Amino acid sequence: MAITHPQGMRPQMPAAARMAATRSPVLSTRVxxxxxxxxxxxxxxxxxxxxxxxxxxxxxxxxxxxNTPEVMAARKRHLLIEANGDPRNNLLNILGWTK
Incomplete structure (x- = not known):
């Protein structure tokens, strides 16, 4: 059995509940x-x-x-760093730019 209310006597939702009901779709669809x-x-x-x-x-x-001193000395001899310069300081050495 359904409850019927006279024409002007319909129960109203509180204002806070109405605002929450109108805000939640915006919150869920955009935010x-x-x-x-x-x-x-x-x-x-x-x-x-x-x-x-x-x-x-x-x-x-x-x-x-x-990079022990022995390894660095062998590297200097092998790459001729004293004559040709250190390849780590080359302009094209992009990976060494941060240091």
Whole structure:
């Protein structure tokens, strides 16, 4: 059995509930997808930055073990650094620009 109300006596929703009902579609259709994209982008960038930092520290440890004074002296003799200059300081050495 359905409850019927007289014409002007229909119960009204509170104002706060009406505003929440009108805001939620805007929130779910515009804001949430944008937040999902920003969150996913941040996660990917953080992961890549973390992996690059880890790899850099691994390479730094590896090269620190190999760059002993004996190895550097042999390198100077082999590459004729005193006559031709150090190839690590060459303008075309893009990888060495950060140091």
């Amino acid at each position: 949430l997808p944008a937040l999902a994209v920003v969150g996913a982008t941040y996660a990917v960038i953080s992961y890549v930055r973390n992996e690059l930092g880890r790899e850099q520290s691994n390479f730094d440890k590896m090269f620190a073990q190999q």
